Amino acid sequence: MKNKALIILFIVLGICGMKEKQVVATENQNDVGFYVTPVTPATQLDLSRSFFYVKTEPEKEQILKVNVTNTTKEEKTIEINIANAMSTENGQIDFQEVLVKETSLKNSVEELITTKDKEITLKSDETKTVEFSMKPSKDHYEGVKMGAITFKNKSGEEANGMVSVYNSYKIDVVLSENGDDFRNGEVLKLKKVGPELNKGRKVIQAEIQNPESKLVRNLEIKAKLIDKKNNKEIKNIHTIDYGLAPNSVLPFIFDLGLSNIKPGEYKVKMTITNVDNQWDLEKDFKINNEQAKKLNDESPFRINTPQWVKFLSILLGISVVVIIIILIKRKNKWQKESKHRKSRRKKGKKRK
Template identity: 30%
Template sequence: MKRLLPIVSVLLLILFPSVGFAEETKESQGITENEKRAGFTVQAVLPENQVNDRVSFYHLLMQPEQAQTVQVKIFNTSEKKQTYRVEVINAATNRNGLITYDERDKKPDASMKLPITKVAKPKNKEVSVDAYSEGKAEVIIQTPAEAFQGILLGGIRISLKSDDSEEESQGMSVKNTYGYAIGLVLTEQDHAPVYGETDLKLTKVQPEVDYGSKVLEASIQNPYPEAMEDLVAEGKIVRKGQKKALAKNKLESVKIAPNSIFPFQIDWGMLEVSAGEYTFIGTVKGKTKSWSFKQDFTITRQLAKKMNEQTAFRIFIPSWWTTSFYAVGTITAIVTAWLIIRLVKRKKGREIREKE
């Protein structure tokens, strides 16, 4: 069972410039409704080595063996002193085709040689700020001696610390708290693009139950240190050797984090899964390239039974209903045949009488 995440972001601040990053502060723009609920807001303090100062996330040009500390302002807009958790989390790609910074326990993809969590770490894991005051969180960046290619991508998460910290650390708490994530992009080449379309690979397909739904998950890998955007992903499940789609899915405006797996899912729907040989057929289209995938997979009787039993929503057809359906169908056919025969006999009788 997947671990319950204790933090739910109501204002997830995405990496890219189309979305602002806590640009409104109490002093400048007034407090928004979401900020009132959260009780705080944050703002990135962009350093001199910021590649693009027109955006509100960190995009830093680094050098090998460079040490640097970046700051995040925290504005406590509540009437009491609050404590905030400070984390650096690797960028990941979720099943909806979005780049996220909340999968703190997810193991980095095998293609990721240097996770950003190895390079950037919070100076203090917790920061307290007095009521109606401004504080700061600091993140220490230390690049290795060996140069890295492309970009490293992650997020600096600032979240309100729960009162029940012990349960939260054990993954037992389901209490919602508020948090912000500010994108952190590191590069050592001033020409390295944030986005690219080098290649995608299908690493595996796996039938499983995810959050109570029977799905086929196709793991589509971006093995390069560049993000992808504006992709269209389509896929379908067919019986092996056939063309008719048993289930299909399409996602638009897909983004994929660098060196990550995009878990593209196809929902089987409400009907039960049967054992047999199947094929996944999928495509991903970008601005300049497209990729086609095809892979066979097998669902054993044991796996089919397990998937059907673990599904939260199923259609049950009682045996009596099936028996009644066939009985009613048989009776209907007999009555229909009898009416047709009777009609034919009457017509013939009428024709004989007319001749006479």
């Protein structure tokens, strides 16, 4: 009887613990004021994934569905956006609008997935189902198409334009024709290198290209910026845990700080490695006088010397030159006088 009582007690405690975890999870979701639930499609390639990992066929349309629920007592407006996967300068994979598309990216997630609902309004405790039409092109493709659907609480925007970091949900979308492993990319290229202004900073930007429809992950990058005139190493950067999204470009940054961009011929050398591969990349580039002057003038990160400092520097320089001339003249005069005294002493000795 005692054993039975203990078993019943443990079961009751376990149930209570499970209920408590569920409440905590719900409370965390309510911090945003709404939550989203993807409806698993029949074409889901991996049921253990919480995002859309969908098998596609050329020109065969599918409807993807997401349930959006308002958990507050107030009406909410939710913005809906679709974006491709991109690579950031910090080596992270992000999902946002890319102004310049990578040339190897054809029929992106942004192009294949559409919705008529750019935003929805939810009453208190209301749930709506948002439908997304996904229609691949007629062309077959290798690897994956990767992107995300973002749901942002438009009602969370403050009057001053500030937006909370925690006011949105993102559901990843991975499209594949065959479900093969897409985390084993093997090709990296150094596409373009040159001077740029990055958020006002003077930088040398080296574009690392992943032209494959696969992820490249867990990268260690050793990079050097070299002045070809004297083979001098200007910058040396070592980073780890970088990754590139499929068909994307990673803008690798050499930050020049307050130093001016100088005209000349330069070289970027990189050794990029992960467990499976090593890429040795290098590229020469030139900076002309016009480029250097334009970027140096436009950057807010520069040392501005006041006119009085320049005037004082010139005055000090002139003063130093004058002092040196005076000292030299005094020295010469002293040497002449010293010789004259010695000469007089010698003449005096001879007379005696």
